[in-house]
Amino acid sequence: MTALSDASVRRLAEVANLPDLSETRYTLLEEIGRGGMAAVYRARDETLGREVAIKVSSAPGEREDLDARMRTEAAVLAALEHPGIVPVHDAGILPDGRAFYVMKRVRGTLLREVARGAAGLDERLRILERVCETMAFAHARGIVHRDLKPENVMVGGFGEVLVIDWGVARVPGAVDEPGAVLGTPGYMAPEQAAGRSGDATERADVYALGAILSTLVTATEPPADPGVARAALLAERELPRRLRAIGAKALAADPIDRYADAGEMAADLARFRAGNPVAAHPESWLERTGRSVWAYRAAVGLVLAYLVMRIVVAWVTG
Amino acid sequence: MGSRTTTGSTFPPTRLTVLERIRSEEPDERRRAFGPLVEGYWKPIYAYLRIRWRLPPEEARDATQSFLAAAWEKRWLERYDPGRARFRTFLRTCVDRHAMNLGQAAKRLKRGGGAAIVGLDFETAEGEIRERPIQDPVDQDELFRREWIRDLFSRSLEEVRLEHVTTGQAGRFALFERYDLGPEEGLSYADLAAELGITVSQVTGRLAAVRRAFRARALDNLREACGTHDEYRVEAREIFGIEVA
Numbered sequence: 001m002t003a004l005s006d007a008s009v010r011r012l013a014e015v016a017n018l019p020d021l022s023e024t025r026y027t028l029l030e031e032i033g034r035g036g037m038a039a040v041y042r043a044r045d046e047t048l049g050r051e052v053a054i055k056v057s058s059a060p061g062e063r064e065d066l067d068a069r070m071r072t073e074a075a076v077l078a079a080l081e082h083p084g085i086v087p088v089h090d091a092g093i094l095p096d097g098r099a100f101y102v103m104k105r106v107r108g109t110l111l112r113e114v115a116r117g118a119a120g121l122d123e124r125l126r127i128l129e130r131v132c133e134t135m136a137f138a139h140a141r142g143i144v145h146r147d148l149k150p151e152n153v154m155v156g157g158f159g160e161v162l163v164i165d166w167g168v169a170r171v172p173g174a175v176d177e178p179g180a181v182l183g184t185p186g187y188m189a190p191e192q193a194a195g196r197s198g199d200a201t202e203r204a205d206v207y208a209l210g211a212i213l214s215t216l217v218t219a220t221e222p223p224a225d226p227g228v229a230r231a232a233l234l235a236e237r238e239l240p241r242r243l244r245a246i247g248a249k250a251l252a253a254d255p256i257d258r259y260a261d262a263g264e265m266a267a268d269l270a271r272f273r274a275g276n277p278v279a280a281h282p283e284s285w286l287e288r289t290g291r292s293v294w295a296y297r298a299a300v301g302l303v304l305a306y307l308v309m310r311i312v313v314a315w316v317t318g
Numbered sequence: 319m320g321s322r323t324t325t326g327s328t329f330p331p332t333r334l335t336v337l338e339r340i341r342s343e344e345p346d347e348r349r350r351a352f353g354p355l356v357e358g359y360w361k362p363i364y365a366y367l368r369i370r371w372r373l374p375p376e377e378a379r380d381a382t383q384s385f386l387a388a389a390w391e392k393r394w395l396e397r398y399d400p401g402r403a404r405f406r407t408f409l410r411t412c413v414d415r416h417a418m419n420l421g422q423a424a425k426r427l428k429r430g431g432g433a434a435i436v437g438l439d440f441e442t443a444e445g446e447i448r449e450r451p452i453q454d455p456v457d458q459d460e461l462f463r464r465e466w467i468r469d470l471f472s473r474s475l476e477e478v479r480l481e482h483v484t485t486g487q488a489g490r491f492a493l494f495e496r497y498d499l500g501p502e503e504g505l506s507y508a509d510l511a512a513e514l515g516i517t518v519s520q521v522t523g524r525l526a527a528v529r530r531a532f533r534a535r536a537l538d539n540l541r542e543a544c545g546t547h548d549e550y551r552v553e554a555r556e557i558f559g560i561e562v563a
Contacts, residue, residue: 003446004472006464008499012471015498015525016533017558022523027507034559058561066561095523096530 019056020096026054034058037066037167042105045089052089056100070099073167076143077103084134084163106162111153115215122273124216125243127153129269130161132209136263138163139202142172146200148208149187150215170200185224187211190253193224202262203255209265210250210258217243226253242272245281337405337545341396355395356386356438357473358543359406362465363413364443369465370458371417379440385416398545404553405545410462446472467557470543474536478528493521494528537562 004012019041021028026043032053033040043054057070074091081087091101114127131153135145145152145166152165168182182200183192189207192200211222214233222229230251234244246268252258259265259280268278275295277283283291293300339351360382367378389395389412398408482491496502497510507521514521537554544550554562 003449004468004475004499006468009464009468009471011498012475012532013467013557015529016536017560018526018529020523020526020530022519022526027518027522037561039559058559096526 017058019054019098019100020094021054023095024092026052026102028054035165035167038070043102045102051105052102053086053105054100054102056094057098067093067099069167070101072169072171073165074101076138076166076169076171077101079141080138080143082134082137084130084137084161086162086164106154106156106164108154108156108160108162110151111155111212111216112150114155115150115219121217125269125273127155127161128209128213128216129266129273131163131212132262132266132269134161134163134262135202135205135209136261136266138169139205139261139263144170144200144202145205145208146170146182146192147184147187148205148212149184150212153212183208186222186229188224189255190226191255201255203258203260205262206250206258206260206265207252207255209262210247213247213250217247222251226251240272241287242278242281242283246272246278249280335544335546335550336542337395337398352390354542358470358539359409359466360386360438361443361446361469362406362462363409364438364440365447365465365469366410366413366458366462367417368444368447370461373417375440375444381417381420382438382440384420385413388416400546400549404549406462406466406543407459408545410459413462414458466543470536470539474532474539477535478531481531482528490524491528493524494532497525498529533558533560 017039018028019039021043025047026045029042029044029051031039032042036058038055038057041054041056043052044050045052055070055073057066071091074088077085077088078091086103086106089102089104092099094100111127111131114124119127131148135148138145143166145163146168147165148163152163154162154164156162183189183204185193187208189200189204192204207226210233211229214220214222214229217239218233218236223232230248230253233239233247233251236244246265249268250258250265259268264279268280271278275291277288277291336351336354340348340355342348342351363385364378364382367373367381368375371378371381373381394412395409398405402408403411479491482488493510493514497505507518507525511518511521536558537560540553540557541550544553551562554560
């Protein structure tokens, strides 16, 4: 027995967990991502001659719960044909016992990077609106993502927005283990954090969308406590009041006070971006007037200039 | 020290850990549990004493023997508290304390006793250390961890090699050794397939089979070396990125 070099030890640790694609039509190229429960690899589909992404469970035949999640995720993705959701091409069990599915290889940037970058407010809100629309599509089919966060949204090179990682999604009829906490602190609705992930409805996803909004507009991580998260967003005085109201409504501690689903939030974001009143913030007469004046500031300016000129002319000509 | 013949990578989660068994009041059970711990840790302890404590080979050998003997006689390992540290960290601090005491009272150095120490091949261990450049990282815990994983992998690999040789599959292991342990620049599956007169799919399959065997053996050995089942799960995740039951 010879001693292994440091490089050999590293190499062994890597290869020991490589998925066994020997009885499939795919050739492994490289690992492109890893989460707690699965890894994603770039691979080549030899039959169709194209690159794909393969997600493989990190539990080689040992964790039935993780394999079940992979199967659920593949089924969810297959059921949701939408431009905001990565299409699935294939799924199954590898010779080494691990669950896998094959999807379109998407090239892009995670929303986390967008949040840290130089994108303007409207671009950030456009992305969030697309996420809300995708989630509205899923919610209409009874599917709740339960782990929405900036790491699970990808923005493609042509501006397309994709919601990824549906591994802990709730599908109609499925039952969770009691007490299971599924989600990510800061983005997880209080009912999920309390171990009632099985009770997580569309409104839990709305909470996460509110937390993503907070991240996008403040460039800071949302606090795990919903009261603190909501107060922190409302304290951002440089943000328009209507936008803060949208975030605050989504981040309400009580699910009943949130948007009923992502579609409602998408509609409010669209109204905000168009300069219209939003459902989250009933305006006073003064606010409505001020917003209208601002929206038509060019025309109002011309009218005011004309009136001033008439007054000056009248005064000069006596 | 012969290789063990355990196979497979699954086991009931309720199975007693080595540490639970070593706390047994039954002397035979305790002795049986101590053996795998010695097997799994003597070489990292020796390497650690050589590199970190800079002991000459002879002194490091005696210190390793006396540490293991004292651990058996004074039931040191039974004091391990999983709530405070990982088992290997606990063990490393015990080794540090032992080495410090030896330095202060060299006369207390002794060997053997009633410990279940099998024949430890220090000459090979010393040769292995000399084969590679000795680096002393700042973090002593990292040094011990690195030596421990090196030994874990080396033993597991040797067991897999023997298994392949005895079942007439030495060629398959040689393929794995060549591609995964000594990757030649630019060597592809297609190159290997052409050279061996087999298909690329067969190369993929053979490599995958040996990797799977190595992973199963390494997980078995890892489990034997961990203080608790939770620790085993954490170590498996950190070392291999694998979630175990």
